[in-house]
Amino acid sequence: MSNRIHIKAFGMVAEKIGQVSMELENPGTTEALKNQLFDQFPVLKSMKFSLAVNKKMVLEDSELVSGAEVALLPPFSGG
Template structure:
């Protein structure tokens, strides 16, 4: 049975997606998730973004387990 993951989106990405949170069927890994997001939201194709899993930036393709917190992060611009 598929399980769902909760996604948080910030800044410009939340604007493009039209929401700050999203529920999706878990595609299994961060790369599959990226592909799925680009298909679902073609506007994201022109944007640079990173992903965080449980509040840590993902450096390479990483498996996503049920209950993990995933966030889409546009380039930071604090300060």
């Protein structure tokens, strides 16, 4: 059975990695995903960003379920 997750990137993060969305094999946890992204996009290491899983901010390492939508969110600057 496929176990994939959907990545969405916004703002400066999208600009730096050159993509707004990706499909990845589920690495299992948000920390594992971050490490995988750092390997693939070293530019992210020096950037400040947060993760939201299924539209909820994630503050600590969390499990990723199959089909999860993970968003890479640089600091907000609305208003």
